[in-house]
Amino acid sequence: VLGLVTLISAVLFSCQKPLSELESAAIIPLPSSIVAGHGSFELNSGSAIQIIGNSEGLQGLGEVLASRLKPATGFDLPVNADGGDIQLELLGGEESEAYTLVVEEDLIKITANSEAGLFYGIQTLVQLFPVAIENNSITEASWTVPAGKIVDQPEYGYRGSMLDVARHFFTVDDVKYYIDEMAKLKLNSLHLHLTDDQGWRIEIKSWPNLTTIGGKSEVGGGDGGFYTQEDYKEIIAYAAKNYITVIPEIDMPGHTNAALASYGELNPGVNLPDGDFSTMNEGEIDFDILDGDPKAAEIYTGIEVGFSTLATNKEITYQFVEDVIREISEMTPGPYFHIGGDESHVTEKDDYIEFVERVQKITAKYGKTSIGWDEIATTELLKGNVAQFWALAENAKLAIEQGNQVLMSPAKKAYLDMQYDSTSRLGLHWAAYIELDSAYIWDPENYDPGIKKQDIFGIEAPLWTETIETREDLNYMVFPRIAAIAEIAWTPSEKREWSDFQKRIAVQGKRWDINGIGLYKSPKVEW
Ligand code: TNX
Numbered sequence: 001v002l003g004l005v006t007l008i009s010a011v012l013f014s015c016q017k018p019l020s021e022l023e024s025a026a027i028i029p030l031p032s033s034i035v036a037g038h039g040s041f042e043l044n045s046g047s048a049i050q051i052i053g054n055s056e057g058l059q060g061l062g063e064v065l066a067s068r069l070k071p072a073t074g075f076d077l078p079v080n081a082d083g084g085d086i087q088l089e090l091l092g093g094e095e096s097e098a099y100t101l102v103v104e105e106d107l108i109k110i111t112a113n114s115e116a117g118l119f120y121g122i123q124t125l126v127q128l129f130p131v132a133i134e135n136n137s138i139t140e141a142s143w144t145v146p147a148g149k150i151v152d153q154p155e156y157g158y159r160g161s162m163l164d165v166a167r168h169f170f171t172v173d174d175v176k177y178y179i180d181e182m183a184k185l186k187l188n189s190l191h192l193h194l195t196d197d198q199g200w201r202i203e204i205k206s207w208p209n210l211t212t213i214g215g216k217s218e219v220g221g222g223d224g225g226f227y228t229q230e231d232y233k234e235i236i237a238y239a240a241k242n243y244i245t246v247i248p249e250i251d252m253p254g255h256t257n258a259a260l261a262s263y264g265e266l267n268p269g270v271n272l273p274d275g276d277f278s279t280m281n282e283g284e285i286d287f288d289i290l291d292g293d294p295k296a297a298e299i300y301t302g303i304e305v306g307f308s309t310l311a312t313n314k315e316i317t318y319q320f321v322e323d324v325i326r327e328i329s330e331m332t333p334g335p336y337f338h339i340g341g342d343e344s345h346v347t348e349k350d351d352y353i354e355f356v357e358r359v360q361k362i363t364a365k366y367g368k369t370s371i372g373w374d375e376i377a378t379t380e381l382l383k384g385n386v387a388q389f390w391a392l393a394e395n396a397k398l399a400i401e402q403g404n405q406v407l408m409s410p411a412k413k414a415y416l417d418m419q420y421d422s423t424s425r426l427g428l429h430w431a432a433y434i435e436l437d438s439a440y441i442w443d444p445e446n447y448d449p450g451i452k453k454q455d456i457f458g459i460e461a462p463l464w465t466e467t468i469e470t471r472e473d474l475n476y477m478v479f480p481r482i483a484a485i486a487e488i489a490w491t492p493s494e495k496r497e498w499s500d501f502q503k504r505i506a507v508q509g510k511r512w513d514i515n516g517i518g519l520y521k522s523p524k525v526e527w
Contacts, residue, residue, distance in 0.1 A: 158458025
């Protein structure tokens, strides 16, 4: 009997193609489950993309895939409702970002319960083609995809990166470029740090000086710049097509010199009358009796932090804050508004608390959940609001004690502006030098004993731009580390292994090279 079984399985086995290399494919972030099949699928000029299911975005998703495959292959893959050897199927069922990708010899099928899931399946599929798929002109190659099955879903629902467009301004095109690269790594949240001491970057119709004055400076004395409301909406729409939510940040009450330079009345303690000013409302003060209105601050182009504050005890300040939050919230479909709150070193503690508590109520009034840097946890947080851990675990713990969650951006690991080592041509190093292995080897749920898995809202890698002026600079700081952070946010910790990531990131580096991204070639990788 045993002989017969062996014989039968030998016969069956000999009919099959060898096991594919799907399990060692260079997918970043690494999927939760990969099982190799036999043989491979080959894309050809007769291939077609079939969309199955009911949703407005399906056609667009088909086109996303077709346009990713076209430049290198030259194939004009049609997107059809019937017939096609690459199928995208939207299933009914509970909303999630999960997807399943099955590759057989004559069929590729991606299924998901949401458009976002299909979008992530598409990103994985593109990574399964030879790296030459990234070429921008027609390339002779056999466009094969290893057979097998991938079942995948993210570990964290918020997977983000922050771009500081305040210290140096980045154009709408730069931001779109950043969105494209984030999307390929399955990041879903773009936090825009829109204001700081050195510049105000978003048009506010009711306070026009913010951009006519505050928008025209940046670190080092350059011209700065700002987004019109139309520009901002364009960024939001572009992000949405990439299943990315934009989180606008107005940093306050500190980091506000650009606003204070635009409007004198927002400044505290300048030309104020004697007496108990803090109990007076703006309307009750007759500035005419003073020797002039409060003076606007000077434009600031240095990189020191912690010297500025809004006048937290003037009603005009809250009118200002409310106008800004209202105008931005009305343009922002995403549920979050980032209120900053970091390094307010010249705001009295009590004033800080009162201010942050009041501002949280204003964002709630406009339907948004507040996120703020970890210092906001020293105030009473509204339910559901999020503290972004960057420096102090004590603050993260204060948030957790209040029943709020923490967005993990520990500066020692997740800050994309930290230098790789002492020879890095850009960046700061106040928190740490962060080589690629250091950016990869950490676990959010074990980072601090006081922060448990259930306390973690998500993971975000901020890029501060004091030393970053151009897209080239940005590329050097962001790539490859953003891939490490994306994998920490997507892949369960027990699946992550540095030696395996080292191999996959080398292949990813080839893709970035083809796309002209001048990444940092870390000596920790054999590129
Ligand atoms: C600290 S991180 C800051 C930023 C700087 C950054 C530079 C945080 C909430 N505040 O204002 O740009 O360090 O690494």
